[in-house]
Amino acid sequence: GQSLEQPSEVTAVEGAIVQINCTYQTSGFYGLSWYQQHDGGAPTFLSYNALDGLEETGRFSSFLSRSDSYGYLLLQELQMKDSASYFCAVRGDAYNTDKLIFGTGTRLQVFP
Amino acid sequence: DADVTQTPRNRITKTGKRIMLECSQTKGHDRMYWYRQDPGLGLQLIYYSFDVKDINKGEISDGYSVSRQAQAKFSLSLESAIPNQTALYFCATSDSRDRGYEQFFGPGTRLTVL
Numbered sequence: 061g062q063s064l065e066q067p068s069e070v071t072a073v074e075g076a077i078v079q080i081n082c083t084y085q086t087s088g089f090y091g092l093s094w095y096q097q098h099d100g101g102a103p104t105f106l107s108y109n110a111l112d113g114l115e116e117t118g119r120f121s122s123f124l125s126r127s128d129s130y131g132y133l134l135l136q137e138l139q140m141k142d143s144a145s146y147f148c149a150v151r152g153d154a155y156n157t158d159k160l161i162f163g164t165g166t167r168l169q170v171f172p
Numbered sequence: 173d174a175d176v177t178q179t180p181r182n183r184i185t186k187t188g189k190r191i192m193l194e195c196s197q198t199k200g201h202d203r204m205y206w207y208r209q210d211p212g213l214g215l216q217l218i219y220y221s222f223d224v225k226d227i228n229k230g231e232i233s234d235g236y237s238v239s240r241q242a243q244a245k246f247s248l249s250l251e252s253a254i255p256n257q258t259a260l261y262f263c264a265t266s267d268s269r270d271r272g273y274e275q276f277f278g279p280g281t282r283l284t285v286l
Binding site for chain 2: 103104108147151158161162165
């Protein structure tokens with residue numbers, strides 16, 4: 061089967077750092093993406109890792125270890141507007157490289 | 173800018189009715205997707221299309237059908253709606269020629285089947 065696991069909820073305070081983990085077990089793997097979704101909104105792309113290591117985009121960073129089938133999203137200098145759900149998604153299966161398989165999402169609540 | 177649009181945004185229908193959800197995009201992307209989102213279950217792929225002549229089933233295609241009328245239009249149909257199809261439906265696009273890993277989502281259609 062194919063599965064992605066991430067914590068259901070994380071809480072933090074403004075200015076803090078939070079890490080959202082994602083472990084995956086899939087038939088194929090071309091990369092790991094992260095999407096953000098605010099309540100009532102559409103998912104929006106945050107980052108993508110195809111190779112091992114850390115990718116940094118402003119306050120957000122994403123890490124991948126293919127040998128461990130593991131990745132994480134790191135959010136620094138948290139702001140209230142970062143309160144949202146965050147989804148990891150594996151790109152590709154054995155047949156198609158651009159299919160995404162999504163995790164069930166992590167709800168991040170940022171408190172003042 | 174509304175690059176990916178979905179109509180209707182909200183729909184309430186009754187069990188057994190046929191319903192069509194429409195998606196249009198002005199991004200010029202070749203690939204289009206339909207997802208369903210239930211609370212706590214993330215996004216599940218219903219159907220995807222890599223071009224007008226290429227349509228594929230996703231994880232949960234039973235009870236759904238699709239039509240890719242043009243590169244810019246991808247419709248999802250529920251032939252006979254049932255209550256457990258009540259969910260939030262998203263259309264998405266991607267460009268196989270550029271950053272194919274990034275999908276762009278429409279605003280969603282909230283469907284309620286009574």
